[in-house]
Amino acid sequence: MEFYQRxxxxxxxxxxxxxxxxxxxxxxxxxxxxxGSLSEITGPxxxxxxxxxxxxxxxxxxxxxxxxxGERIIxxxxxxxxxxxxxxxxxxxxxxxxxxxxxRHKKDTYLAPIDxxxxxxxxxxxxxxxxxxxxTIKPGPYPWRNYVNSWxxxxxxxxxxxSGFAQRLITQMYFEGDPLxxxxxxxxxxxxxxxxNRLIAPIDLKGSVPLDTIAYKFDIVLRGRRSTLFENRLEGx
Amino acid sequence: MVQSLDYLKETASQTAGPYVHxxxxxxxxxxxxxxxxxxxxxxxxxxxxxxxxIEGRVIDGTGTPLRDALLxxxxxxxxxxxxxxxxxxxxxxxxxxxxxxxxxxxxFDTAVYRFETIKPGVVSGRNGKDxxxxxxxxxxxxxxxxxxxxxxxxxxxxxxxxxxxxxxLIEQKTRRKTLIADRDDSGPIPVYRFDIILQGxxxxxxxxI
Numbered sequence: 001m002e003f004y005q006r007x008x009x010x011x012x013x014x015x016x017x018x019x020x021x022x023x024x025x026x027x028x029x030x031x032x033x034x035x036g037s038l039s040e041i042t043g044p045x046x047x048x049x050x051x052x053x054x055x056x057x058x059x060x061x062x063x064x065x066x067x068x069x070g071e072r073i074i075x076x077x078x079x080x081x082x083x084x085x086x087x088x089x090x091x092x093x094x095x096x097x098x099x100x101x102x103x104r105h106k107k108d109t110y111l112a113p114i115d116x117x118x119x120x121x122x123x124x125x126x127x128x129x130x131x132x133x134x135x136t137i138k139p140g141p142y143p144w145r146n147y148v149n150s151w152x153x154x155x156x157x158x159x160x161x162x163s164g165f166a167q168r169l170i171t172q173m174y175f176e177g178d179p180l181x182x183x184x185x186x187x188x189x190x191x192x193x194x195x196x197n198r199l200i201a202p203i204d205l206k207g208s209v210p211l212d213t214i215a216y217k218f219d220i221v222l223r224g225r226r227s228t229l230f231e232n233r234l235e236g237x
Numbered sequence: 238m239v240q241s242l243d244y245l246k247e248t249a250s251q252t253a254g255p256y257v258h259x260x261x262x263x264x265x266x267x268x269x270x271x272x273x274x275x276x277x278x279x280x281x282x283x284x285x286x287x288x289x290x291i292e293g294r295v296i297d298g299t300g301t302p303l304r305d306a307l308l309x310x311x312x313x314x315x316x317x318x319x320x321x322x323x324x325x326x327x328x329x330x331x332x333x334x335x336x337x338x339x340x341x342x343x344x345f346d347t348a349v350y351r352f353e354t355i356k357p358g359v360v361s362g363r364n365g366k367d368x369x370x371x372x373x374x375x376x377x378x379x380x381x382x383x384x385x386x387x388x389x390x391x392x393x394x395x396x397x398x399x400x401x402x403x404x405x406l407i408e409q410k411t412r413r414k415t416l417i418a419d420r421d422d423s424g425p426i427p428v429y430r431f432d433i434i435l436q437g438x439x440x441x442x443x444x445x446i
């Protein structure tokens with residue numbers, strides 16, 4: 001019922017000076033460790049009826065007068081937990097820059113053009129096997145102000161819920177072979193090389209649609225729940 | 238050698254970045270794409286319970302409020318029951334008109350966030366100790382590498398707060414008040430003000446849940 005303790009050796013610290021913005025935005029006091037109660041082991045539930053039919057098709061969900069510019073890709077995979085069980089019916093949300101590395105956002109002033117046919121966001125509910133998929137355009141890299149010559153590798157942001165609020169996770173997916181990954185301060189706030197590699201999606205030719213769209217496979221692992229027969233009492237009645 | 242444990246490893250967190258609005262609250266990013274948007278309004282006209290507003294800011298270590306933070310809240314209903322299958326308390330009823338979850342961004346100009354919801358009831362905690370009414374918060378933003386978890390309690394629940402097993406875990410008593418929101422009854426709907434201090438003087442207590 002309750003979740004395994006989060007393995008903080010696989011997670012970035014709050015204070016990571018190589019990513020400058022983290023310096024003023026990270027707590028200085030230790031996090032207070034809480035055993036799970038109903039407040040942590042439960043979380044919001046979403047239904048397919050809340051999503052629109054094009055919500056997982058970023059090629060079409062903002063198209064005005066044609067397809068967006070760029071490489072057509074499919075991104076698919078499973079949401080699993082640490083026990084290697086699928087996380088079914090959970091909400092996965094994603095957002096990204098367009099092929100030129102520009103976000104459709106009033107605060108993004110990068111000189112690459114907005115694509116009139118690309119919104120850059122979507123969402124899906126995993127099926128009973130924890131599987132999700134969506135179609136999009138491969139995002140471009142873009143510069144950002146960390147050092148004066150910092151460039152983000154191409155990436156897609158992911159937000160995942162799981163079945164309890166303690167599983168809530170936001171992360172970023174990178175693309176196999178991108179030379180900017182090894183240079184990126186945001187990537188390297190993660191202290192564990194294998195944990196970084198698990199954020200890099202491989203090309204998946206078997207998942208591709210021949211002569212149409214290439215695929216990348218990206219699995220996401222959320223925290224697992226304890227399952228021993230000797231339960232702690234989480235509630236009183 | 239021994240057998241290997243075959244647990245998978247949790248995916249690493251990454252910052253939500255400055256453009257988190259695109260994915261989670263696209264209207265704030267400046268465009269309309271989804272038919273159904275998730276919002277900061279948790280209750281509709283049928284929801285049971287006292288209507289309240291929660292307002293506040295998220296403030297960094299230099300005293301500057303964040304204008305690009307995203308917050309989510311998760312809470313029990315007026316009976317103290319979560320709308321989730323694992324809540325098997327028999328003391329209260331599920332409210333079909335209340336999911337108990339909402340999200341919003343801090344305003345680009347004022348830096349204020351706001352939720353409109355109902356006041357939750359007491360929830361049974363571990364080993365039968367009641368938890369005072371509270372709302373669970375999760376905060377992400379550019380510069381936050383992994384989402385921050387905290388709780389908001391209600392200043393008008395003094396007795397309940399004094400017995401709360403989580404507040405009582407906070408060793409430094411002066412820090413407990415960082416989780417307690419004051420109530421303002423001057424308007425038509427009570428407003429609880431809850432500022433979240435990320436760092437430094439008055440730093441909010443954050444939890445590893």
